[in-house]
Amino acid sequence: MLRETHLNGIILLALLIVPLVALALNEPFIITLATKVTILALAGVGLNLALGQGGLISFGHAIFFGLGGYSMGILASHAQSFTPLMEAPFLIEGTNLMPVIWIVAIVVSCLAALLVGLLSLRTSGVYFIMVTLAFGQMFYYFAISWPAYGGEDGLVIFVRNEFPGLNTLVPIQFFGLCFAVLCAVLFxxxxxxxxxxxxxxxxxxxxxxRAxxxxxxxxxxxxxxxxISAGITGLAGALFADLNRFVSPTMFSWHTSGQIMIFIILGGVARLYGPIAGAAVYIILEHYLGAFSEYWQIYLGLILLFVVLFAQGGLIGGLSKREAAHD
Amino acid sequence: MTEPILSVRDVHKAFGALKASDGISLDLMPGEIHALIGPNGAGKSTLIKQIAGGLTPDRGTVHFEGREISGDTVYERARLGLGRTFQISALAMQFTVLENVVLGLVGESGSVFRFFRPVMKDPAYLERAHHALKRVGLQDHAQTKTAELSHGQRRQLEVAVALTLEPKAFLMDEPMAGLGAEGSKALTGFLRELKAEAPILLVEHDMDAVFALADRISVLVYGKIIATGSVAEIRANPEVRAAYLGDEEVEA
Known part of the structure; x- marks a missing residue:
């Protein structure tokens, strides 16, 4: 059995090596998959702070993932069409600079979390789950019914946003950027x-x-x-939108909240690197089982059932020596 | 005349038709152990919750060091210096013993919103935490998981955590429960020492401990204090005998 810290190192290293090997083998699609894992893991790390460490079972983290996505979509679409977001009382223009988009995504998500949190943290247990879910659906239907930014169809951004000194359209460079962000957040x-x-x-x-x-x-x-948890998930949302160059209300849907939660459960609740392992397994299953059957989620369901029933520490818990979950 | 540290004045609390607190008044003076006894269902827990927070009296006030605290939250009262131990140990079972104590120090020092300094490596905290553990005799169990402690050790840890708050008064809910003769004897000695630091309002079923420790005893029956006095006075009080002690026990 490995020590958890060693296993964490291995997981992070694998996430770095796979796209590098793919680069050498000229398999850009694998790099894109690894980027997707990195970004979804980031969203999971955010939720895990609230859900794992804090025991706050939020079924509404799609709100922040979506807000991050729409922060990117709205800013970039205005930059794309050279129209300002607003002119009075002061001018706000769109931008295609990632660092600015990230800051906006984080700030917007944090503010929304402050509001949602103030109302939902009065409750606990099942009620907290339900209240966060309800907020999530409110954002979802709002996004669908707001025609200015694509409504149900979402927003397409033609060119990936820029990061100073990088060509973000090169898959490995964009991966490196996301990976660096993930490492910084993990730290x-x-x-x-x-x-x-x-x-x-x-x-x-x-x-x-006691507390x-x-x-x-x-x-x-x-x-x-x-x-804080929402800010991290919001940042992941902005990156996810940039990966797809597309945002849609789906980012706000409760499926998204559930998906982020699945990464955590698969990887190991309250384990810092759990969401990375979880997101990796999810994406691998989605890709390979998805090719084999349209109903691949049946298998995902079975795996999830197994983890919940027999391996509550998730992948990290199953593969490493028991260490305190809160370490 | 010295002022009481803790003063409960004419507190009423009813749950439907049940008067759990029916005009209770009670003082905790500096340097004393004031024991609160009473049969099950007398309203002891309800009174404790009104003192420590969690329940607001329908009527009446609770003052702590001259300041009214009846409307304050649990954590506000703790920050004022009200150290509490629970009847059923309330500890973070997944934490180590040391972590439970350091959690107390984090609360006491108000350093909750420190995000970067590793708290379990902070020498100031560790020194104080180990000191508190030593005082209750748990110094060899600092790294033990709290869930692995025996019942008696958990009680000791409760006291250690309360000590970290450097309280101005202790509120102890049946600290002897389930300790066994040896354990309650040790704790009795420790509490006798402790009262010089801060007075203790002691809710306890163990009559030997109460009679050995208490400077004053109040007897609570059906939400009313029927008598307050020294050990000798309470032993001799016919009403108390009838309501609670039973004649045989007193004569024995």
Missing amino acids: FVSKLNKSAFGLALSGAHFNPE ETVGIDITRVRLVAFV
Whole structure:
């Protein structure tokens, strides 16, 4: 059995090596798949902070994934058509610069999470799941019924947005960028988990009564965690939109929320690298089983059932020695 | 005259027709152990929740160090210096013993929103945490998973976590429960030492411990305090005998 930290290293290294090998073999599609895994893993890392570490089972993280996507879509479509978003009271123009889009995606997602969190964190358990799901559906139907940005058809962006010094249309370069973002976020979240805040967040999860009795305002701790978690998922949404050069209301749908949750469950709840393993397995299954049968999700369902029943630590838990899940 | 640290004044709380607190008044003076006894269903837990937070009295007030706290949340009261231990251990079972204690320190120091410094490597925290563990005799179990502790050790850890808050008053809900003779004897000695640091409002079923420790005893029956006094006074009080102690036990 491996130590969890070693297994994490192996997972990250594999994610880096596969596209490099694909590059050598001239298989750009594999690079695109690896990029997809990287971005979806990022969304999962975001949700895992709330769901795993904080025990907040959000069924509404598609809100932030979608907001990230639409931040990209709206800004880039305005840059594409050279029309400003608004002129009064001050001028806001579109942009095709990734760093600006990312910041907007993060800020918008965090603000939305603040609002959703303030309302939904009054509840817990099943009610929290339902309230977040309801918010998700509100955003979904809003996106469908807003014709200015494509409504049900979504928005097509013709050229991938730019990052200074890179040609983002070259698959391996875009992959490298996404991979770097993922590593930075992993570093940030691992610091967070080991900090006083991380301890308070898991404390509030494992025993809320205890956390309150030592003077911790657990609602505030959870709200901050929810907002950070949303910011990360929002960033992933912006990258995902850039990968596809397309955004649609599907990004907001509850299927998306469920999908991100599946990455976490497959990989291992509350394990920092769990969503990477989970997203990788999901994409591999989708690609290879999908080629074999249209109904590949039946097999996914069976695997998920197995994990939930027999291997609750997910892939990471199953393959590594037992370490504290909150480490 | 010295001011009470904790003062409960004419507190009422009803659940439907049931008056769980029916005009309770109670003081905790500096340096004392004030024991609260009463048969099951007397309203002890309801009173504790109104003191520690979680339940708001229908009427009446709770003052802590002269300040009204009746409307404050649990965590606000904790931050003011009300250290609480639970009847059924409320600990994060997945945490190590040390992590539970450090969680207490994080709450006490208000450093919850520190995002980058690794908290389990902070020497200031670790020193204080190990000190608290040593005081309750758990110094050899710092790295043990809390779930693996024995019942008695969990009680000790509860006290250690309460100590990290450097409380101005302790609120202890049946700390002796399930400890066994040896364990309750050790804890009795420890609490006697502790009261010099901060007074203790002690809810306890173990009468030997109560009579050995308490400076004053209040007897709660059906939501009312029927008597408050020294150990000797309570032992001699006929109403208390009838309601709770039973004649045989007192004579024995």
